[in-house]
Amino acid sequence: MAEKGCIYKEKYEVPGKGKQIICQPCLSKDKQTIAEKFCSTCDEFQCLECSNVHNTHAFLRSHVLVNANEAKTKQSSFDMKGLDQCYQHQEVLKFFCEDENLLCCSTCAIVDHRKCQSVVEIQKVVERKTYRGSTLKNKLQEMRQKANIIVDSIVSSKAKLDEDITEMPIKIKRMRDEVIKMFDELEISVVKHVEMFQNETLKKLTMKQSQTKKYLADIATCLETIDNVYQNGSLVQQFIVEQKMKNDVNVLHTNVGAECHDLETVTVTFDFDETLKLPPLPITDYVPGQLSVKFCLSETAKVIAPVNKAMRTTLVNSIDLKQKRSKEKEPLYAGIDFLPDGRLVAVDNKNEKCLVYNERLKKVGSYQLSYPPQSVVAVSEDEVAITSGGALKLDILRVNKSNDITLDRTIKVTTKYYSICHKDDKYFVGETNNHSSPVRIISSTGKEKDFNINFPSKSYSVTTNAYTYIRNSDKVVLTDRSEHTVCIYDVKTNTRVVVKDDQIKDPCGVAVGPYDTILVCSNETDCIVQISQTGQILSSYKIDMIFPKKICVSRDRSFLAITNAGEGEMKLQKFKISH
Incomplete structure (x- = not known):
């Protein structure tokens, strides 16, 4: 005691x-x-x-x-x-x-x-309780180990940085010497080949010149004979000479014509490849090389860093979204998202509805809206947020376990938003309509602000752009349908990676996939393309659906759902993701 x-x-x-x-x-x-x-x-x-x-x-x-x-x-x-x-x-x-x-x-x-x-x-x-040691102590020891790894890594990184910078001028001088040596060897080789070519060509030209001079002598003799006979000879003599020399003249005519036809001018030139041609600028304006400054994970950190893996997909279920009742229009699902428990929520733009599907894609809930919805995102276990595109609000609907849907609250905003996705537990990222920035940050109370990103000065439209947000790395992904590109903006560094590939044509919907990779609907190729955050194409999947438009991924990254905009061939499909 x-x-x-x-x-x-x-x-x-x-x-x-x-x-x-x-x-x-x-x-x-x-x-x-x-x-x-x-x-x-x-x-x-x-x-x-x-x-x-x-x-x-x-x-x-x-x-x-x-x-x-x-x-x-x-x-x-x-x-x-x-x-x-x-x-x-x-x-x-x-x-x-x-x-x-x-x-x-x-x-x-x-x-x-x-x-x-x-x-x-x-x-x-x-x-x-049976204690096998202090949990806090174990955690602190683990943190101390990681902190020591960080310190060691920083020391190593500083040393490597000094080494790289010291090596750079040496590398440039070495390359300069190698280039000079290369040009010296090039000069010797070119002169040698040119001299060989010159000797052969001169020999041929000399022979051709000698033969032509012989033809000139024969022509001069024939002309002298004809001139004499026409000046001093009789008509009979003129006729005889014409007949006797006709054959010789014809041979000369053929030979001289052939030589004239084969007449050519010989020149020798040497041009560098386009890659070696320097424009008329100072060397500081044109660097014949590429300076790369990058940050990469250390070998220790790579053990716990996410790996860009190509995913595999298996079709779980597919349903046709055809018009079944005469009172309803053909549906157009403008937005889809998974609830945390695996149910799927969709918003029908044409029929102004919010719908709930179970794990087998059976419709189990429906709610009539008063406006054409533009997008939907799961907010919590039983809440979803819906945008209208034209109104200054976000509606929060509650979806209980019995699939009953009710309006819970409305968030007032000052900007019109077509689609939204989660940024973190307190904020959304919204795609704007008629605003100077393509996306903005929205709090759960309706406060709005812009990203610290220098987006290109151009006209952004919801018909030509789609976006998503990668929470773990603080990156905004923006597609451009007209340019057939996917741009990955890093908010922390205000830099971007532009992805352009033949496999990406008319990119529509985009979502965050497994390992925080990017999944893009390629509308023209009927494919889903998987891209790493560094812009590498990891995989591409042809799907049985024309014009895929919207895509979403479950919270545990084990399922994805896709819907399309093919008139008369509307579908909703669910896939299992594996690696």
């Missing part, structure tokens, strides 16, 4: 008797009463009057009382330094409320926790 449990007062000693033990509760009231009992649970010496409290309150009756003179005192081996004191009443903490998971003193137990079902002595809680 603790030291405070044994109170001696020498001035109350009776001659011939041992030291008297004083009642602790009385002593706290400035009364000196001889203790008759000791409660091991309360860890107090008490007089008869104070110990009778154990018979008054039911939760004290299990305490074990012994005579004070039978109790042995011992020195406390640890100074609690006030940790065992109630902050409110400055009394010793003796009880534990299991309902509220709180430590209590006697006053707390009687006054503040009298309605609780389970207020137990701390001693009993300790006795019925």
Whole structure:
């Protein structure tokens, strides 16, 4: 028992008797009463009057009382330094409320926790639990290990940074020397080949020139003979010469014509590839290389870092959303989302309804709205938020376990929103309508603000853009249907990654998939494309659905649902996700 449990007062000693033990509760009231009992649970010496409290309150009756003179005192081996004191009443903490998971003193137990079902002595809680060591100690040791890893990693990172920066000019000089050597070797090789070509070409041209000069001599002889006979000869002689020289002239004509036809001009040029051509700019404006500055996970951190894995999908169920009743229009599901328990909520834009489907995609609930809904997102276990696009509000509907849907409350806003998704427990991210920023942050009370992102200055439209938010990495994903791109904006660094690939055509719906990867509906290719946050295409899946438009993923990332906008061929499909 603790030291405070044994109170001696020498001035109350009776001659011939041992030291008297004083009642602790009385002593706290400035009364000196001889203790008759000791409660091991309360860890107090008490007089008869104070110990009778154990018979008054039911939760004290299990305490074990012994005579004070039978109790042995011992020195406390640890100074609690006030940790065992109630902050409110400055009394010793003796009880534990299991309902509220709180430590209590006697006053707390009687006054503040009298309605609780389970207020137990701390001693009993300790006795019925088997401790294999302090959980807090284990957690602190684990945190200390991780903190040491962080410090070691930072030291290593600094050293690596210094090494990389020191190596950079050396690498550039080495590359310069290698480039100069390459050009020296190139010059020798080109000159050698050019000289060989020149010798061969000159030989051919010389032969052609000699042959042509012989033809010129033969032509001159023939012309001289013809001129003489036409000047001095008779008609008979002229006729004979014409006939005799006709064959020779025809041969000369053919040979000279052939040589003239094969006449060519020989030139030699040497051009660099386009990649080696430098524009007329200073070298500081054109760097023949790429400087990369990046942050990457250390080998230690990679063990616990998310891995970009290609997912696999298996079709679980598929239903046709055809018009079944003449009074209803063909449905168009403008938004879908999973409730935490696996049910699926959808909003029908054409028929102005909110619908609930069970795990087998059987319709189990319906609620008539007064406006065409634009999107839906699960807010909690039994709440969903719906946007209208044209009104300055967000409606919160309650969906109970019996699939009854009621309007719970309305959040007033100052901006028109087409679709929303969760940012965290207190905020939404909303896709705007006719606003300077494509997305904004909305609190649960309706307060709005912009992201700290420099979005490109362009016209954003809900017909050409879709978005989602990655909570764990604080990133906004925005698609551009006209550009066939997916842009991943990092809010912390105000940077972006632009993804453009032949597998992504007319990207519509987008959602956060397993391992925080990005799932995009490729409208023109009827595919679902999986992208990493760094822009890598991880997988692509052809689905039995034309014009997939909306996609959502369950909270545990084990299922996804897709719906489309194919007139006359509307479908809702559910897939199982595996890795």
